[in-house]
Amino acid sequence: MPQYILRRLLQLIPVFFGTTFLIYALVWAVPGDPFAGKCGQVACPPAYIEMMTAKFNLDDSIFVQYFKYLGNLFTGDWGETFNGVSVGELIGNAYPVTVRLALIAVAIEAIIGLSAGILTGLRGKGFLDNLVLMSTTFLISIPVFVTAIVLQIVLGSELGIIDASVSEDATIGELIVPGIALGSLSMAYIARLTRTSIAENRHADYVRTAVAKGQPRSRVVGVHLLRNSVIPVLTFIGTDIGALMGGAIVTEGVFNINGIGGLIFRGIQNREGATVTGVVVLLVMVYLLVSLIVDLLYAVLDPRIRYD
């Protein structure tokens, strides 16, 4: 087991270099001059452009630029945005909100998705099954930004239940509706995934054996059936945590939440390589660590799975 973890951690190193270089190159390789529109209708003074070019090493080749960036990163310097704010500070401000939002979204999708999936999976065809089928199809078919804007306008402006934007503090209460918007798509997937998995395993030999042994229904479902059925769902939820961190771009934009998603969005828009690369480094780490944890959890759920 410790060997397995070590191996997995070592694998992080090439992935880290590969992703960061790709992102760095992609951001800075966008054609055009990043300072062209900075001074309005008038071209910027040459002294300004020279200073900024020197500051962001834009005269160097992309490799030299990247290694200079990495060098700074290892000394704890995430670089600066064009307006002179440290990227480290930006990330420091933004990540707690996004983590909270992502956890709320995961909680919502796990609770609602799993219960809907288990209920329909156990009962089979019927009214409830059709209802869940229809509503999940509906959710899957509409993009997140539509869900978010509809929730915002209906619950916010029309009914006045929530505020249209999330305040500076971004409390848990305020983040529930954005969390629903963010988690809605995955919620539908989880419901579908659980339903299929449960329906498949319902007729498995070990379930029949458990029933035949006279186990109470709650134990058959809760321990025997669920434990096996939940493995694919867990994989999905695990990778989803990473996806939600980055995927919050739209939701955070709609509800004006100052989080990681907004940071990436603005970074791409203003072509600020330091911000985008910095945030992506972080997201890659989160992604990799979460998938490691998910893999380790498999062993807990299914003791037949071993890591050597």
Added chain:
Amino acid sequence: MRASRGFWGATAVVATAALLLTACGGGGSSENKGSGATDANASVSVYGTEPENSLIPANTNELGGSKALKPVFSALVGYKSDTAEPYNLMAESINTTDSKVFDIKIKKGWKFHDGTEVKAKNFVDAWNYSANGKNGMQNASFFEQIQGYDEISAKEPAVQTMSGLKVVNDYEFQVTLKGPFSVFATKIGYLAFAPLPDKFFADPEAFAKAPIGNGPLKFVSRTPNQNMKLTRYDEYQGEDKVKFKDLEVRIYTSQETAYQDLLSNRLDFMEALPPAAKAGGKYKTDLGERLVEGKLLGISALALPYYVPGYNNLDLRKAISLAIDREQIVKTVMNDTYAPADGYVSRGIEGYRPGVCGEFCKFDPVKAKEFFAKSGFTGKLTIASNADGGRKEPLVAACNSIKNALGVECDFVPATDFGQWRSIVNNRQLTGMGRSDWSADYPSIENYLNPRYKSTGSSNDSTYNNPAVDALLTQADQTADKAAAIKLYQQAEELIAKDLPQIPVWEEKGVGGKSNRLKVAKLDFGRLADYSSIEVAAK
């Protein structure tokens, strides 16, 4: 599964980008005839965007940064919000006999927010710093008329001060220009000319994180991407004092969300409305009494670059101008947020006369066809612009109008964003007409003509070159008498109207909105809230 999500993600990003990059519209004034008292201790929130540059006056030229910095600094000259007329703010007097040497006395007893007194040297030091090429300030070229600018603006300047700036005593300094420039006394109200306290020079970077100014509001705190907080500076002596206590410039990623907040009174002021609110004139019913209308000093035109083959043709320019139905487009596509343009200068600027562009700025398809036949132009016409922020729709409409009137093909050519768009124009890579909008930096007829129509102008998008116009503009710049100078600028404008290097199309009226907490809120000509006008109704 993943693929579909990625696809929607991309769509969403594009859609949100469109919302975000939306034109900031708005300007003007509105007053509720509420009779209630004003709450002098209220706090006010305004819509904001993240500043694009560090918070130093000479490095700030866009709306996001100006919103936070303008109330923190008071320049020598202020502009009245209704008329844009300049008045002495920090200056006691600005005297000149020849428009070349300006003797500036400043008011005594004004203080920076850190308690140090504002002295003449604070202006001189600030201007020298800002013009210095080593410091790479975005607005350095604003100082170009001052003697010694050419030496100091070099990348590694040999001098650290401009020879044209001299401190006479604590409250008086003298500015010598390279040559006479009559508009200088108006120009120095621009933010880049603000004084800087001694603390700035010790550590400019630290200063940019917490600017110390001499204006009606002082800086409290800033959370990047979240907000900037300012509070009233009680010892402020200028006449543009504010009538509330705290100001929060709240940063939004989406104009639509800010608008939702405005409608539910969670946000007090927006100087721009999102496209969704403008569509079909929805904003009028949404806002009602809370609509804030104004006069912005800006003008939209189409540049016909002389370097594009076939476009250097006066008959073609006349034909195109006659073929655009400005009235109709302004009404149906822009929902009355713009007005048709009839000259090269905004309404409300001293020196503006109606109808300078004359018959050629009026829709006349019959005459347009005649001129088009005379021009002998063959091929396709194109209008290029960045397509984001509602820029595209009116230009597509203009193209259609041209197509219908002239029977020639016309296409809109999009650029991805403003940066890419400006690099096309600045590198002279246009292949047809191009959008050429202009917002005045300071309220003067000069600022509409010199940058755009002088052969050496910084924003001469059509590469127009008429020695007679150049001569008139230069002569106007050098005329000390303001009225005489304006006459000369007007003569230059008339010559320009004959050549039609750019086709004036429309000017933005500026529409914004306020919450029902505000009794009064006006917009200044530069599309910023006129903070000194804002009054909050007492509860």
